[in-house]
Amino acid sequence: MPWSLYLALKQLFPTGKIVSFFAAMSVLGVALGVAVLLCVSSVMNGFGKEIRDKLVEVNGHLQISDGGIMEEPYALAEKIAQDGEVSGVAPIARGVVMLQYGNRPSFPGVLGVGEAAGQEVIPLSKYVFMGSLEELDDDSILLSTGLARAIGTTLGEEVDLFTPLMLDHLKRDEVLLPRTLKVAGLFETGWSAVDENTAVVTLRLMQELYGLDKGAHKLAVRLKHADSDMGAAEREAERFNMELLRPPQTAMSWMDGNREFLSIILLEKTVMVFVMLLILVVAAFSIMISLHTSVVRKTREIGLLGALGARSWQSAVVFCWQGFLIGIAGSLLGCVLALVILKFRNEIVGLVMDPVTMAKYYQFLSFPADYVVADFVKIILFAIVAATLAGLLPAWRAARIRPSETLRHE
């Protein structure tokens, strides 16, 4: 062990004491900064992951379209299903309709899914909390909670549905007859963009309403190994386009349609982490000030090291070591602290906010957290580097101490 490291350790943990006050406070400062950063980034990652999972569940990993109405969706679906990476394919149709209950109209987006196959791709049953998916037939409809609230209907009621196709009839002076559907269930995904304004019907009904015949708009594909990993779906989309599909057929990943939204989530996290980084910067500053005071206080002892034959850079390194050691200890303690806080996060949050309120505002019943190793590594490295840099100025100051000047006078 170089003596500079030995002396640094001794200054942090002096003989006869467990730890110096300065060391304890500095380590605590770094630990708090690291813990806060890790908690914030983990919770933000958790929210992000939750949202990505929802996006995948609502859209599937890939959506394949051929630019217009797909005439033979089941044939293509079968071909796609052969692929080793695919775990499910479902033809879907999307459109906008007008929905009316009593005299209250609404214009929701409507999704038509093939029943059995659709379940594997878009697991709707997970989100249906009133009524059930089994009851969905060609004469019924599932409404998102927000939509049901907007038009004031509920389970078992009947709603009228108008489609753009009906406008053609109107042009021909025919009588406009809406399609009357029974509300078979209410669902909530937890993602407000969907929950505010979405209805689900069977693909057959959608084909009828939109005059699609046997066709569909798109194929939704669920992959085996992609989960919500951002890169995997993109790569698979690429591969599909190269190997399986012929133009104008194209595959898009779930991210393509939600890029803006995803980048906002990322931006949010980046800004949060950046702001929290300032805690570490402040901690580093206080380490610097303390070390600097220590250099001034120890001027004579440092001078004496020179008289004992120490090079001036060696005396300086003592203070770099101290910053470095504080950074290491603080990071480790901060990690432990963060893991404990994250483990009991729901209990802790429960002390200040009841879960129902939280669900109302954040759409989550419990706080999500996702531990991303890369984030841990980055934050810990930042803490160690900041603490070590904090030792530089004091070290420079120590290096300039000349033994002959400091030792001359009592």
Add this chain to the structure above:
Amino acid sequence: MSEHPIISARALAKTYTAAGREIPVLQGVDFDILAGTSVSIRGESGSGKTTLLYLLSALETPTGGELFWEGEPVNGKSQDWKAARRARWMGMVFQAFYLMPELSALENVLMARRIVGQVRAQDSQRAKELLERVGLKDRMKHVSAQLSGGECQRVAVARALMNRPKILLADEPTGNLDETTGEGVMTLLLELTRQEAAALILVTHNAAHAARTDQTLFLRKGGFGK
């Protein structure tokens, strides 16, 4: 014994420049100290005794003259060379004790060894033995806050001798101590350097202490008069 004096200085001079004014402190000092001998330096306050010690230990560079360590010219050598040589070959004791407050007495003594290299078992042995010889056998684990001034200075003496230096420079080592304590420290210093066969340069105001060394020099008007 080597044929060269441990330290010799020829026409050594030092002029400080402060606030644009030149202060000639030493003007042509000739000085030799042979291995194993002791020299005391006396002189009025401000006559340049401390300055001379710093020049002889190469903690400061002279503005004129030459310095030799065992016949080897020191002028023009790198700071690193001087530092390494000083660490192994020279011991220093000051008026104030400058013990590291976060180290025990034993660790303070061993610090001198750490700067030179790894601490081996025989080094700890030697440090303990030295502390025993300065009468601090039972105080080795104590930090400087738990020791008296005289005890601290004895630790400093042990530290200065740790690396078996060929020469010890002491600048008013008893200046901060009362008469009896100072007497004790001085006796230790003289005895230990004799036992270790180290040379000793002692700067002191105390005529009685000076009389106990082999030779006494007076510094006045920037040099050694008669």
